[in-house]
Amino acid sequence: MRGGRFVLxxxxxxxxxxxxxTPDPPERLYGVGDPGALVPGLAIVGSRxxxxxxxxxxxxxxxxxxxxxxTVISGAAVGCDTEAHRTxxxxxxxxxxxxxxxxxxxxxRRSAQELATMRAEHAVVSEYPFGHQPTRWTFVRRNxxxxxxxxxxxxxxxxxxxxxxSTADAALDAGRDVVAVxxxxxxxxxxxxxxxxxxxxxxxxxxxxLAALLxxxxxxxxxxxxxxxxxxxxxxxxxxxxxDLARALGVDIVSMARTLGSLEAQGLIARYPDGRYGxx
Numbered sequence: 001m002r003g004g005r006f007v008l009x010x011x012x013x014x015x016x017x018x019x020x021x022t023p024d025p026p027e028r029l030y031g032v033g034d035p036g037a038l039v040p041g042l043a044i045v046g047s048r049x050x051x052x053x054x055x056x057x058x059x060x061x062x063x064x065x066x067x068x069x070x071t072v073i074s075g076a077a078v079g080c081d082t083e084a085h086r087t088x089x090x091x092x093x094x095x096x097x098x099x100x101x102x103x104x105x106x107x108x109r110r111s112a113q114e115l116a117t118m119r120a121e122h123a124v125v126s127e128y129p130f131g132h133q134p135t136r137w138t139f140v141r142r143n144x145x146x147x148x149x150x151x152x153x154x155x156x157x158x159x160x161x162x163x164x165x166s167t168a169d170a171a172l173d174a175g176r177d178v179v180a181v182x183x184x185x186x187x188x189x190x191x192x193x194x195x196x197x198x199x200x201x202x203x204x205x206x207x208x209x210l211a212a213l214l215x216x217x218x219x220x221x222x223x224x225x226x227x228x229x230x231x232x233x234x235x236x237x238x239x240x241x242x243x244d245l246a247r248a249l250g251v252d253i254v255s256m257a258r259t260l261g262s263l264e265a266q267g268l269i270a271r272y273p274d275g276r277y278g279x280x
Contacts, residue, residue, distance in 0.1 A: 030127070031125040044058060050189075053157065064210075068216070074098075101128055147168075153178050156193070234249060241275050268280060
């Protein structure tokens with residue numbers, strides 16, 4: 001029943017078949033929403049301390065998936081996970097969240113709006129019963145369910161250490177594809193994703209490449225404008241502080257500050273907590 005509570009038991013009708021074939025499926029899957037929404041999809045996971053680059057990657061791939069009718073599955077964590085859910089929902093596509101607490105608990109609180117929409121229109125699930133409060137270890141355990149519900153796991157950004165590695169390991173144990181988005185070798189937030197690629201994960205730099213890797217056909221995000229501003233192009237390659245960017249482009253710091261202010265006002269770039277700027 002859409003919007004209502006449900007419990008699916010392993011070995012009974014309605015339990016997700018793909019999840020049942022994993023090495024350690026949960027005996028019960030508690031949920032709020034529509035159990036019919038639990039179709040195999042694409043897991044999009046990434047850093048909680050997401051950079052503008054990671055958020056942009058999450059948006060790009062989630063938009064493609066949503067437009068292609070592919071369910072976006074993630075853990076509703078702050079950062080890349082919630083950005084993937086939010087984009088899928090805004091695009092009109094299906095999205096499912098797997099929580100490390102009861103499926104009726106809004107955790108994290110910052111994802112409450114997305115969780116409410118998924119409970120009303122799609123599904124939020126957990127192996128933990130209604131009302132169960134989160135702990136550190138429940139979130140590690142839930143990652144195998146994210147992988148188990150998905151045809152493939154896409155890591156859009158990950159530092160070191162990163163909880164995304166447990167999702168990637170669970171995906172490999174379940175025979176799923178693991179794909180990672182590469183990042184700058186100078187960015188600490190991309191070291192985990194780059195390591196996954198070095199260890200054998202497939203690499204995807206855009207939705208067309210991901211679709212080809214997975215053998216999926218789907219529409220690509222249409223007519224995405226490309227900014228040709230030199231500062232934006234430089235920051236796409238690597239986030240930088242204003243002084244370094246000014247030197248790289250051969251302009252004075254006052255002019256660079258004005259340019260950055262204008263680009264930030266347009267929503268093309270964002271300032272990192274450490275003072276660097278990167279694309280959004």
